Amino acid sequence: MDNKSAIITGASRGIGKAIAIQLAKDGYNVAISYQNSEESAKEVQKECEEFGVKAIIVKGDLSLEKDCENLISEAMSEFGRIDILVNNAGITKDNLILKMNIDDFMEVIQTNLVSAFNCSRFASKIMVRQRSGKIINISSVSGLYGNAGQANYSSAKAGLIGLTKTLAKELSKRNITVNAIAPGFINTDMVGKFPKEFIDEVSKKIPLGKIGNTQDIAKTVSFLANSDYITGQVIVVDGGLSLG
Ligand SMILES: NC(=O)c1ccc[n+]([C@@H]2O[C@H](COP(=O)([O-])OP(=O)(O)OC[C@H]3O[C@@H](n4cnc5c(N)ncnc54)[C@H](O)[C@@H]3O)[C@@H](O)[C@H]2O)c1
Numbered sequence: 035m036d037n038k039s040a041i042i043t044g045a046s047r048g049i050g051k052a053i054a055i056q057l058a059k060d061g062y063n064v065a066i067s068y069q070n071s072e073e074s075a076k077e078v079q080k081e082c083e084e085f086g087v088k089a090i091i092v093k094g095d096l097s098l099e100k101d102c103e104n105l106i107s108e109a110m111s112e113f114g115r116i117d118i119l120v121n122n123a124g125i126t127k128d129n130l131i132l133k134m135n136i137d138d139f140m141e142v143i144q145t146n147l148v149s150a151f152n153c154s155r156f157a158s159k160i161m162v163r164q165r166s167g168k169i170i171n172i173s174s175v176s177g178l179y180g181n182a183g184q185a186n187y188s189s190a191k192a193g194l195i196g197l198t199k200t201l202a203k204e205l206s207k208r209n210i211t212v213n214a215i216a217p218g219f220i221n222t223d224m225v226g227k228f229p230k231e232f233i234d235e236v237s238k239k240i241p242l243g244k245i246g247n248t249q250d251i252a253k254t255v256s257f258l259a260n261s262d263y264i265t266g267q268v269i270v271v272d273g274g275l276s277l278g
Pocket of ligand 1: 043044045046047048049050067068069070094095096097122123124125145146172173174175216217218219220221222223224225
């Protein structure tokens with residue numbers, strides 16, 4: 035697979051890291067976006083390069099439009115094409131609506147949703163010229179079903195699903211697919227914020243009896259990266275949690 039390339043946002047740890055390594059293993063050159071930890075990003079870069087592909091790291095705060103534009107243009111100037119964009123970067127700032135202020139609402143929308151809009155906007159210009167490409171948005175079951183304490187996060191993740199379906203319709207004529215993955219509970223720093231008792235309680239409610247791991251999401255990204263006839267879909271990866 036000569037010269038194919040992928041951009042993964044927020045790839046210095048957690049789900050983004052697993053996706054970058056999986057796509058490198060699949061033979062893609064990878065652009066690893068990171069916000070703060072250069073050291074972690076370099077470790078991911080090294081792990082990716084072990085699969086014989088090129089890997090670059092690009093620093094940026096993707097809540098800012100200019101940093102989204104810079105990420106796409108750095109990847110483009112290094113690799114000459116963009117085959118896959120994975121919009122993975124995200125944060126939580128949980129609180130009940132009675133205690134959530136507008137700044138906490140907007141920060142989560144800006145980081146989780148507006149960043150995906152901006153990265154998709156800049157990448158799709160290139161994909162349209164190539165007449166091929168795949169955009170994969172990491173949403174959440176919180177965006178499908180809501181979650182108490184996550185008015186900001188579930189709004190952003192539901193917004194990502196709307197963005198996915200709309201871009202799928204807009205870009206289909208140019209041979210570009212756009213899909214979303216909605217993870218349930220996945221074992222990363224994001225979920226590590228919750229007390230162990232809470233995770234144990236949640237695990238009991240998951241039909242498969244455990245929270246997921248980052249590989250479960252990375253393998254689903256790999257599947258979508260290899261699928262040409264799926265677009266506008268949301269793949270739920272939650273161990274059956276949403277079955278109720
Ligand atoms: N872990 C879960 O259970 C779970 C469930 C559903 C969805 N998700 C989603 O999966 C994605 C990855 O989550 P994770 O669990 O690996 O979280 P994480 O906190 O471990 O990693 C998030 C990544 O996003 C990056 N990031 C955050 N803000 C950024 C910004 N402004 N600019 C650039 N990068 C930024 C962080 O640096 C980090 O690399 C997120 O979108 C999250 O909402 C996670």
